Amino acid sequence: MSHETNALLQEARRQLEICNACRYCEGFCSVFPEMTRHKLFADGDISHMANLCHNCRGCYYSCQYSPPHEFQLNLPAALAEVRQDSWEALVWPQPLARAFHKRGVMIMALLVVATMAMLWLVINLRSEGGTGFYAYMAHNLMVAIFLPAFLLPLISVAVGLRRYWRLTGGKAVVLADLKGAFASVARMKNLAGGHGEGCNFEREDRYSNARRFAHQAVMYGFLLCFASTSVATLMHYLLAMPAPYPLFSPPKLLGLSGGVLMVLGTGEMIRLKLKSDPGLGSRRVWGGEMAFILLLGLTAATGLVLYTASGTAAVALLLPLHLGTVLTLFLLMPFSKMVHGFFRLSALIIDEQKKRA
Amino acid sequence: MFCSKRRARQLDPPDSILWDVVIAGGGNAALCAAITAAEAGARVIILEGAPKPYRGGNSRHTRNFRCMHEGPLSVLTDAYLEEEYYNDLLLVTKGKTDEHLARLVIRGSQECLPWMEAHGVRFQPSLSGTLSLSRTNAFFLGGGKSLVNAYYNTAEGLGVTVVYDAQVQHVHLEGDRFTHMEVSVAGGPVQRFRGKAAVLASGGFQSDIDWLIRAWGPAAANFLIRGTPYNRGVVLRDMLEQGCQSVGDPTQCHAVAIDGRAPKFDGGICTRLDCVPFSIVVNRDCVRFYDEGEDTWPKRYAIWGRLVAAQPDQVGYAIIDAKSIDLFMPSVFPAMRADTIEELGVKLGLDGQRLSRTVAEFNAACRPGSFHPTELDGLTTQRLDPPKTNWARPIEKPPFYGYQLRTGVTFTYLGLKVSDRARVQMPDGSLTNVWSAGEMIAGSILGQGYLAGFGMTIGTVFGRIAGQEAAAHVA
Numbered sequence: 001m002s003h004e005t006n007a008l009l010q011e012a013r014r015q016l017e018i019c020n021a022c023r024y025c026e027g028f029c030s031v032f033p034e035m036t037r038h039k040l041f042a043d044g045d046i047s048h049m050a051n052l053c054h055n056c057r058g059c060y061y062s063c064q065y066s067p068p069h070e071f072q073l074n075l076p077a078a079l080a081e082v083r084q085d086s087w088e089a090l091v092w093p094q095p096l097a098r099a100f101h102k103r104g105v106m107i108m109a110l111l112v113v114a115t116m117a118m119l120w121l122v123i124n125l126r127s128e129g130g131t132g133f134y135a136y137m138a139h140n141l142m143v144a145i146f147l148p149a150f151l152l153p154l155i156s157v158a159v160g161l162r163r164y165w166r167l168t169g170g171k172a173v174v175l176a177d178l179k180g181a182f183a184s185v186a187r188m189k190n191l192a193g194g195h196g197e198g199c200n201f202e203r204e205d206r207y208s209n210a211r212r213f214a215h216q217a218v219m220y221g222f223l224l225c226f227a228s229t230s231v232a233t234l235m236h237y238l239l240a241m242p243a244p245y246p247l248f249s250p251p252k253l254l255g256l257s258g259g260v261l262m263v264l265g266t267g268e269m270i271r272l273k274l275k276s277d278p279g280l281g282s283r284r285v286w287g288g289e290m291a292f293i294l295l296l297g298l299t300a301a302t303g304l305v306l307y308t309a310s311g312t313a314a315v316a317l318l319l320p321l322h323l324g325t326v327l328t329l330f331l332l333m334p335f336s337k338m339v340h341g342f343f344r345l346s347a348l349i350i351d352e353q354k355k356r357a
Numbered sequence: 358m359f360c361s362k363r364r365a366r367q368l369d370p371p372d373s374i375l376w377d378v379v380i381a382g383g384g385n386a387a388l389c390a391a392i393t394a395a396e397a398g399a400r401v402i403i404l405e406g407a408p409k410p411y412r413g414g415n416s417r418h419t420r421n422f423r424c425m426h427e428g429p430l431s432v433l434t435d436a437y438l439e440e441e442y443y444n445d446l447l448l449v450t451k452g453k454t455d456e457h458l459a460r461l462v463i464r465g466s467q468e469c470l471p472w473m474e475a476h477g478v479r480f481q482p483s484l485s486g487t488l489s490l491s492r493t494n495a496f497f498l499g500g501g502k503s504l505v506n507a508y509y510n511t512a513e514g515l516g517v518t519v520v521y522d523a524q525v526q527h528v529h530l531e532g533d534r535f536t537h538m539e540v541s542v543a544g545g546p547v548q549r550f551r552g553k554a555a556v557l558a559s560g561g562f563q564s565d566i567d568w569l570i571r572a573w574g575p576a577a578a579n580f581l582i583r584g585t586p587y588n589r590g591v592v593l594r595d596m597l598e599q600g601c602q603s604v605g606d607p608t609q610c611h612a613v614a615i616d617g618r619a620p621k622f623d624g625g626i627c628t629r630l631d632c633v634p635f636s637i638v639v640n641r642d643c644v645r646f647y648d649e650g651e652d653t654w655p656k657r658y659a660i661w662g663r664l665v666a667a668q669p670d671q672v673g674y675a676i677i678d679a680k681s682i683d684l685f686m687p688s689v690f691p692a693m694r695a696d697t698i699e700e701l702g703v704k705l706g707l708d709g710q711r712l713s714r715t716v717a718e719f720n721a722a723c724r725p726g727s728f729h730p731t732e733l734d735g736l737t738t739q740r741l742d743p744p745k746t747n748w749a750r751p752i753e754k755p756p757f758y759g760y761q762l763r764t765g766v767t768f769t770y771l772g773l774k775v776s777d778r779a780r781v782q783m784p785d786g787s788l789t790n791v792w793s794a795g796e797m798i799a800g801s802i803l804g805q806g807y808l809a810g811f812g813m814t815i816g817t818v819f820g821r822i823a824g825q826e827a828a829a830h831v832a
Contacts (some may be wrong), residue, residue, distance in 0.1 A: 017689065017690075017691070018627055018689050019685065020687045021626075021627035021629075021686065021687050021688055021689040022626050022627040022689075023484045023485065023486070024420055024484070024496075024497070024499055024500030024501075024503075024626070025499055025500070026485065027481030027498045027499075028482050028498065028499065028779055029483065033485075035486045036486075039683060039687050058499060059499070060507065061499075061502075061503075062498075062499030062503035062506070063500075064412075064417045064623075064625050064628075065625070067410075068410055069410075069623065134457045142548070184465075193498075194479075194481060194498055195479045195498060205503075205506035205510065206510055268804075285390055297382075301371065
């Protein structure tokens, strides 16, 4: 374990030990009930709590020990640092994670490179005989690029999750774990503040559901887009119904609604992030997180624009741009904020196990 | 420093404004008064002595509200009726209470809880480790600072002006009538804040160490103050010097034994130590001085403040072994730890050999029997002075742990005498337009001891009365 990881864990441990002697925040989220199950905090316990923390900031604004008090409690930031470090340390290969998370510029640079590559392919390997988008890039070529670009990063994530499971003492998953964890994700319970009025992300000591709703718009939007692609793949291979699809078809309806949700949600996420105090998160990845939200928004926006431009000459430019954003998003899945979804879900599943234990 | 919605007013010198209600203090009672008065249409200003991050006085450190209720209410289970509540109060105060005012507070508490919720306070089920309070005490989600935040937001929404870092140095009376307060804002020159009515809710004097020394004796120099450093009793003293009637023992404070490594001020809840019943406690000279197992800790923690205060250097040391480390709430700082008693003694700055002898004597006096950490188990020492009458198990299983104990002051009892409408009393009757609430008047109801969550109840009930009366006076 690196010296830096140790220092982050030690600071979180110092703060958790003070919190554990107070416990006023028990009702805000899942972190505090888990905290009260311990007297001493092993590294894995702290990583687990860090990944359970949704950065709602309720505990910070309620805390009688937050700065300038000499105890200097800022648990949202301390856990954000541990959480961030855990993703970078556990995902394989580590150097890539360390490079991208904190550098928005790198994320954007990869986007440019990926888009240029797509453009080059569209210009130089123009397919013969395809219709719709496949007139610009053959279906087989798309599959040849995107299938590995999707699956290889998943292997990276899987390695990270396996290590995370070991570190935090996760067990074999049973149905009840999944039920509890998915119920929490579906309603973003940990951003509800315990009373349903939301978190303290952007309005300081006032509660607001804005971030919770924005996150759900992005999450459900993303899932709808993912469902759209999955349905289209099934239609292509099983029903021999290749794209393009009409407006009133499952892929289009799913994709359009998902895309609109993602654009709205990411826009709101950016607005909220700009209003919020960067000192209550992991400061060093602020730029990387911003770039990631932008990338998500761009992926959806370019998809929508591409759809409205179908049949026009603009597709020659818009298609590579959209494919470039999708490719970047896929490739960075293990090395950007995208990875939080996997770790957060794991933490919620493991928390269900610990609650029952 | 002015935080008003009506920005234009920021430019006015304070002297040119005649406020309806000027409130000294910015904790729970002051806020309840401000909100109540503002809702009744009064133009209200809060003069909070602390800077914004420390606003809220000792309310910042509170965690619950003791509430009478006839059936399940919000997070409260079952029922808690007036007689039981009053008897609980009699038990802790040993009769040192004003029955009329006490019953007024108890009866008033029931309607306060929904009022608190309507004004932004959120409750949560009893915290882990406090199940015994789930029937009687409603816990604030996020604790007292969260309540304070909610009230400031509500007050701001009602157009209440708040000035932070505002030291009220003098409450000016002309005859029996308040005219203005003399206030230094952020250490600046004294300004006048004129008003038609005043509410005084700026707490006790426990953070003025010199006053504490005069009241208690030189030992008080070594006391730690558990709450805000801003309760220095300036307004209280000013009013007493102007002839207001006082209540409460001027020499006494509520003091408990807390972690000796706690900060001098503002350590709050987390500095408590619950290990005493499972330990032996020695003084600087490694001598035991009181029965550690006399009763359960919630019933005994308050007397240990005094016991430690009476020891040389006002310090004690609780010693336990590995068998007991998990029997109580975690401490804010890790315990001192060693593999032998002697080594532990040295680490604690004691004479290791003497500590070993004291522990050996205690161990030799322990008798077999069954140990029950949550109830009086009668497991007592034999032929030991002082005895340990419950939970007396030999301290023999390494590693050994030690905590330094010091006296932590929660609040002082001296306060202003008020009527049942919160009006401040002079020997010859009430002041015309001055009301008081909160810790500042609690001494008449809580003359001795402490009942968990009752300070907030007194503050809420009397704060609302003061706000109501002040607003009615200026209407």
